[in-house]
Amino acid sequence: MNRHLISAADLSRADAVAILDTAEELARLAERPIPKLPTLRGRTVVNLFYEDSTRTRISFEAAAKRLSADVINFSAKGSSVAKGESLKDTALTLQAMGADAVVIRHSASGAPHRLARWVRGSVVNAGDGTHEHPTQALLDAFTMRRRLGRLEGLRVTIVGDVLHSRVARSNVWLLRTLGADVTLVAPPTLVPVAVDTWPCSVSYDFTSVLPRSDVVMMLRVQRERMSDAYFPSVREYSRRYGLDGDRMALLPDHAIVMHPGPMNRGVEIAADVADSPRSTIVEQVANGVSVRMAVLYLLLGGSSGPPEPSAQASRDGAGGDDWDRGRSRDARSTADVAAAGAGTAVRR
């Protein structure tokens, strides 16, 4: 297993399955009276959050603490970042403090990629701009596998603001790697230009896709990233691309409804759908801790040093694929890397 987790697109099938299997075992341990494990004692995990986040930060913090790692939380607000410190200088500070892993969320796509060159520890991408959010995709895949028993051949429909969604991007790559068929549904204005290079199909007609879906994943309309008018009104968006009770009735009986959160109830998802037994939204949060524990264990639990084939991969004879393989497939992310590298001055 490689040292960093920056992009879901870098994960080989063997690596992804190893993470999901490890998470499965760790989820079972969570039911014990004492769910704490001594595995990462003496290791330090820094949560470096340049963007607001509740569930992801708490989830990583809980995961690290259950494995007995020391956790340092660092948010851009109220830190030296507010005084104008660049990402690189912050990285060097963390390095000097001896961070074994840095979990970073940043508004610039590519920031974790840059950070990985500056720190000695592992870098885990907890969401960078509109690029990727690999642990979210892993927990989504984990939830699907737990609920539906498999990923191979699963028909997954991802609906909504694909353009601004790092969750959609990570899911498309990871689910493809794991053998699922992904269909994106969105207003034409919210579909990325380069979508024809993604391993998925695109539809503009939500209703017609529903009967052929095993999983429907609703995305949040990210108004904080929208500088233009992408659709005429929230009401019209909700009518055409929102999931309400009538639309949910078109799904096959076994199908599940997912949402990465936070939800805009009444916009992309109706309240009765969000609270229905098909909805996995609360499960996704619980699974998030197990999946992040698995990622931290696989990155930090073994020896540090040159990446070696993971135990699972060598056992399967699949060889050890490097997590670095095929990084920055996305033109957009490469452009933003420069901005991230230049530090906070550019972002302001």
Place this chain on the structure above:
Amino acid sequence: MAVSPRSSGIASADASSPAGKTVLGSEEIRRALTRIGHEILERTDGGSDVMLLGIPTRGVPLARRLAARLADTEGVQVPVGSLDITLYRDDLRLRPARTLGRTEVPDSGIDGMVVVLVDDVLYSGRTVRAALDALNDIGRPRAVQLAVLVDRGHRELPIRPDYVGKNLPTAKRELVRVLLTETDGEDAVTLHVTPEVTR
């Protein structure tokens, strides 16, 4: 992969062949387990409050076989489970992250039970130390005992087995392989000489 991590010694003519020297055949393994089963019954008042926990990978089928022996001999049904110790190892930082095994503790829990840990090979004793730590996080057994198919010596910790299938004096360079039908398609214990020292 059937190579026990607790293994490695000195060249002898048989053990240096690729197939290794067979130390125990399937009949001998069967007899050893039957004897251990009887010993467990003797030392625990006929198996009362006994729970067998196998340490993955090969401790788990051994624990199941022992449970079947106890049922055959005296008709006692003892709970069987598995206890993965990967997350408690003291050598995690020496190797890349390992795949986790399954921990399955019977619903009754371990509190107040006589837990018999079952493993294939006892070597340094570090696995057993990790297992004791893992048990500590699950509950408080009344007593913990240790059953192993092969004790090959070279302890690095003050740990001893309560039930032993075979005491096998080895050199550190030798490698003990345990093969079980459930995991490897056949029952055998073989001794090999490693080309280089692995530890």
